[in-house]
Amino acid sequence: MSSEGHAKRKAADGAMSAMTKFHFILLIMSTNLATLFLFTYPNNGPFGHEELIANLIQTRQELMKVQAQLQISRKLSEAIVSTKALKSQDPNDDIANDPWVHWGGGAMPRELMEFISPKKLPRGYTPNIGSDTIYPSVGQACALLKDDLDQYMDYKPGELCPEDEVLAQKLLLRGCEPLPRRRCIPHTSPNYKEPYPFPQSMWTTPPNSSVVWTAYTCKDYACLIDRKNHPGIEDCKDCFDLQYREKSRWLGPGGSIDFTVDEVLALKKGTIRIGLDIGGGTATFAVRMRERNVTIVTTSMNFNGPFNNFIASRGVVPLYITITQRLPFFDNTLDIVHSMHVLSNWIPTRLLEFILYDIYRILRPGGVFWLDHFFCTEKETEIYVPMIANLGFRKLKWSVGSKNDRGAKEVYISALLEKPLQRD
Structure with missing residues (x-):
């Protein structure tokens, strides 16, 4: 806002504040005098106590009316000053360029x-x-x-x-996160059924009636399970088939870049209890951990499939946020953060750096960041390896392997990184 606009607003606020104070002082003095008169005037004076009490009540009511009128007048004054300030706004000022103010002219x-x-x-x-x-x-x-x-x-x-x-x-x-809240009722399936009981729910495909399918190409779970057999690129293409590769994930035998949940938990000797899986697909990692009495929250989007409904139906907790959102956990609280494939070179470099620092922030001292199959080109390791090192983690395990599913020379990095108990 221009200096002239600030001056106008300040002058209007000052004038209104002075007028408000004057009215209140006058009315309070009147009320106090009436009260004093009530308790000091003889009983046989020109007015009886009952009449004085009635006058005092009337004065109080008038005071409340004036107070309400002053509040309305103040709001109107502020609105007028704001309107005038906007009309006289310098086009280079922040407010003049604020899309919330002008809303595209509509x-x-x-x-x-x-x-x-x-x-x-x-x-x-x-x-x-x-x-x-x-x-x-x-x-x-x-x-x-x-x-x-x-x-x-x-x-x-x-x-x-x-x-x-x-x-x-x-x-x-696209960055509109969080979305504005709404005052409307979400759609639910007309034939909704209760989920399967735990632990059956962890490895049983949920009923189709647990999902509103309008947003997706597939209209039932059988279609989602079958799409691994068809050409085309889908996010987490085979994740909904719990009897396929999901059945053996993180169990072993582990390779150089394939760590198992048991070897990771053994490294920390029972101190991993709660954590986060970033971009966890259908939450098989969280299920594996729950089988070992570890509670994991899984972030996931619904990329042409009901990932969040599926996660919840399995009996673990979904968190519907994007990769750009600040992680909704307090500093130094989680025992483990895991991410497979999601944190990789498709993310803008500077944004990835912010994400890694956010992960470091929410891990407690002694907590573990399990970077699982981070992929990039061999050349890009010159960027990402120093970036990770700058965070100050202690390397518990670090493995690099070839990624052979594309023509470019790409590599996988898998690592277990411990947040130090004390910073040097």
Whole structure:
């Protein structure tokens, strides 16, 4: 905002503040005098106590009315000053270029405005927050994706949400994360059935009725299981077949870059209890760990398949966030973070560096980062190996192997990296 705009806002706020204080002081003095009169005037004075009490109550009611009027006047004054400031805005100012302010020259959807507008706390200033106002969270890129976000927020409050999972995921993947909350009811399968009991649920394909299939090419689990037999590139193409490769993952016999869950757990001698799997497909890693009394949360997106529903049906916890989202865990809390294939050279280098530091942040001292089949070209190891080394992990295991499924000279890196108990 320009200095002139700041000056106008400051002057208006100052004038309103002075007027507010004057009215309150005047009314409080009147109330206090009436109270003093009530308790000091003789009982046989010109007015009886009952009449004085009635006058005092009336004065209090008038005070509350004036207070409400002053609050309304203040809000109107602030709105007028803000409007004038926007109209006189320097085109180079931040507000003038803010996509939230102008919203592409069109009207912002009512539900979007309802959500993102600042919310005053009912009890005023709260020390834990350090404010009397809450600003609901939305992703940075949401304001840049006007058309898609307009469509996403176009619904009737209290009624069924649109069937727009594909649109919502597209917004997330493009940086509109977190999405605005909505006041509508998600669709569920009309024939929903209870999940299988644990531990049967871990290795049993869930019923089709556990999923709303609108967003996906396949319309049942049989189709998802069969797609490994057909040409085409799909994310985690064979993950839904629990009797295929999933059945033996992380069990061994381990190769140079294929670590097993048992050898990893043995290295830490029972101190791995809770953790995170980043991009964990259908959560077989979390299931393996649960069989060993370790609790793992699995992040996964729904790339043309109901990955999150499938994970939950197996009896482990899904977390629907993208790779760019700050990990929602406090510093120094998790025993293990695992990621297979996802953290690799397809991620922009600087973003990958931020992700690795975030992983380091949430691991407790002595916690383990299991980097599982990170892939890149041989040349790119000159970038990624120093990047990983700069974090300060202690190498428990480090193996490099050939990746032979493409023509380029690519390699896999598998590593067990321990966060030191103390930084040097």
